Amino acid sequence: MRIPPLGTVVALAIGVAAAVAAQCRMTYSISVYNDGAVSSDYSAVYGYSSSIDNSILCGCGHGGYQTTTTVYAPDGSSYPSTQGGMSSSVSVPVNGRMGTYQVIGRISLYCSCAGPVAAGGLAASLYACPFPAGEMSEAVSWFSGSDYIGATFMMDLKEAGNTNPPALRYQGRVVSERLSDLVDGCWFPGSDEPKLPLPDPSAWSSWTVTSINKYGGDQIANPASWVRYYQQVIATNPYRYENNECSETDTQTMLMNGCAGGPGCTYDIHQIKIVVQKDKVTVFRGNGQATGN
C-alpha cells in the first residue's frame, strides 16, 4: 500500500497493508477546512472545521471519524473541541483578548488496513479586532487668537448604520489623521500671504479614544494672519472671489490602530474646509461645522 506524503503536520500511523484486491489500491484523499468567525458583539470567537474522506478504500474500512477544532487565543491559551463525525466547532470567550486567533482543524479515523490515521494541523488566522464604520464630528468651541482662528471638534465613533457602539468598544485605541490634497482657494498671484502648505506629517495629530467611544479635540484652524488678510481682500475687492468668499480645503483620512500589534485600518475619509467671508469664518469637518470670527 502506498503511503501518501502528508507533510510535517500530518500524522499517518500506518500499520501493515491489508490484503486488497489485486486490481485495486487503497489511496488516501482526505481534505480539511478550518476557519473562524467572530460574534457581532465581539464577545466570542468561533472556530470550526470540516473534513471529508474521499479515499479509495479498496476493501479497507474507514470509520471512527473524529474532528478536532482547536482555537489558540492571542494570549496563547488553547481551546480544543473534539466531536464525532466530520465536523466540529468550538466557542471561545473573547474577554477583551482582541487580536489574531488561530484555528486548527484535525481529523482522525481508523483505517482497518493501516490503523489510526490523522490529517490536518495547518492554522487559519482570524483577526478579531473591531473597527468603526465612520464618525460624526461636533464643534465644541471656537477660538480666535493672534495665532490661529478656527474651531475645536469632538468626534463620536459610529458602527454600521450610523449606530453607537457599546461603551468601551474602542476605549484606548488610537485614532490618527493623514492630511492630503490641500487647495488654498484664497491665494492669488500677488497675494501678501504665501500659499498654504500641506502640514508636515510630523504635525499630524493622534488621539486616544475614551470609554464612550469619543475622541478629540481636533483643532481645525488657519493662521490668523491668513484669515484676516483675505477678509480684508474680500472687504476691499468684493469681485475677486465668487460669492464674496474664498476657502481652503483638504482631505482628512482617519485611521485606527489594530489590536495586539495587528494591522490598523482606515475607517473614515472626509473633507476639511475653511470658508472666509469678510466678517466671519466657517469651519467644516466632515458633517460638523462652526462659524465665528
Place this chain on the structure above:
Amino acid sequence: MAVDGAKNPEKIPEDLAAQHFLLAISVPASPSPVELKRQEAQLASLGLAPAERAVVKQELARFRQQWDELEVQWERAGRQAQPEEQSRAVSAISAARRGLAASTISRIRGLLSVESGEKLERHIQTRVKSRIIIYGTAR
C-alpha cells in the same frame, strides 16, 4: 499534502469547496445554543440580511440531515468485505455528497438577492478554498 488551497486555490474542486462550506456552516440536528450562535456569526460574516439568514438556515438544516445520513452510509460501506461492492457503494455515496452540495448551493443562491448570491460565491471561491488542504491524493 496534495493541495494547499492557500497556495493553489484553483486546484480545490468546486464541489469539494461547496461540501466543506456547507458542512462547516450547518449545525447538527438538535443544535445547542452555542452551535446556533456560531452559525449566526458565520452567516453574519457573509453579509447576509437577517431575512436571508433565516431561509438559508432552513436549507442548511435540510442539507445537514441528508449529509449525516450519507455519513452513516459511508461508514457502513467501509465495513463491506467485498471490494467491488464497497467500491460501488463508496462511489455512489461520493456522488450523492457532491450532488447534495451542488443542489443545496443552487437552492441557497436562488433564495438570495443577486448581490448576496455573489457574496456567497466570492466567499467560497476565495476564503473557503484558501483554507482547504487536501492530504493524500487529490481526486
